[in-house]
Amino acid sequence: MLLHMAHHDAPMTSDQLAACLHTNAVVIRRTLAGLREQGYVCSVKGHGGGWQLCCELSKVSLLDIYRAVGAPPVFAMGHRTTNPACLVEQTVNGALDDAFNDAEALLVKRLGSVTLAELAADFSRRLDQCSRRSSR
Numbered sequence: 477m478l479l480h481m482a483h484h485d486a487p488m489t490s491d492q493l494a495a496c497l498h499t500n501a502v503v504i505r506r507t508l509a510g511l512r513e514q515g516y517v518c519s520v521k522g523h524g525g526g527w528q529l530c531c532e533l534s535k536v537s538l539l540d541i542y543r544a545v546g547a548p549p550v551f552a553m554g555h556r557t558t559n560p561a562c563l564v565e566q567t568v569n570g571a572l573d574d575a576f577n578d579a580e581a582l583l584v585k586r587l588g589s590v591t592l593a594e595l596a597a598d599f600s601r602r603l604d605q606c607s608r609r610s611s612r
Contacts, residue, residue, distance in 0.1 A: 477507065478516065478541070482533060482596050487519075487526030507545055514544040534593035542587055550580045 480496045481488055490508065494501040508527055511517045518530040542548075553576075555569050 477504065478511070478529060478533075478536075478592055479596055479599055481517070481527065481529050482592070483599065486524065487528040489526040492526070510545045511541070514540070516541070516544060532593075533596055534591055536592045537588050538590045538592075538595075539584060539587035541592075542584075550583055551576055 477493050477497060480493060490501040490504040493504045493508075497504070508517055508519075512519070516529070516531045516536060517527050519525065519527055553572075555565075555572070557565065560566055560569065
């Protein structure tokens with residue numbers, strides 16, 4: 477969503493952003509609220525208003541965005557029972573906990589190393605390549 481905003485010259489409405497992301501504008505507004513609280517976006521009132529970036533892309537990482545939207549669970553898979561009586565289930569849960577914790581730590585580290593500026597540059601490069609191919 478933020479990359480769409482970065483490559484758009486004017487503020488974007490939640491309806492426009494929802495169309496870009498193939499989702500409901502309510503979902504967009506809910507997400508934008510968390511991003512606004514952190515100062516990443518701001519709203520512009522009036523005719524031609526909407527949402528725009530209010531941050532430097534080079535200073536915002538994917539980890540910052542992940543945290544701004546509430547740090548949702550990384551994995552949907554979980555324990556069937558929180559405190560199982562079965563020793564086999566306890567053993568498996570312990571192994572899964574370790575694996576999930578290791579994977580989440582690796583993902584969080586990676587998210588912290590990628591800035592929105594890097595993503596915007598990659599998008600621009602891909603867009604240029606696509607434009608060159610279509611003009612041939």
